[in-house]
Amino acid sequence: MAEHGDPVLITHIGGELVELPGSLGGIRAGLPDDAAREAFDAEIDAAPLTQVPLIAARWGLPQEAIDEDEAIFRRLEAGDHSGMIPAEELDGYTG
Template sequence: MAEQEPYLRTRIGGEFVDLPGSIGSIRASLPEDRRAAFDAAIDEAPLMEVPLIAARWGLPQEAIDEDEALIEQLKRGDFSGFAEMDESAGSPQ
């Protein structure tokens, strides 16, 4: 029985998408001209941040564009579409 490649699952544009789930598979999924930058980012990353940095590099461009659009929306002070945090959540009653 062949072992399944590790993967990450996320939502992009409201759809579930499977992404590469190992450093090697992320590197292999990148265009040749971006692999050296990926290697440098991983090599220079603090150990605790490697999973987040690697996962970010594994995202397709449309997911990155979606994230950046949401960040710009928040920077403009437009919080529409975001859930309001319940300040009492987690507080002892």
């Protein structure tokens, strides 16, 4: 859980609502070791500003979320589109 006033991002992972760090400092602080923090710093330092949000999102996601996304991609690649909503049907979609 974030400290009071720290920015957070909220998403769903495994059907549960989860708070993720909402700042570069929060993401960095949550990394497991110095090697990961150094790799994060190097990637952020070298990134074009337009790519920083995407890089931060990737580093800020826990492994469970990455695994969940990869499982969905593998299922789609295999031709299983069950549970998916075509984009043209999303107008007004409320979940």
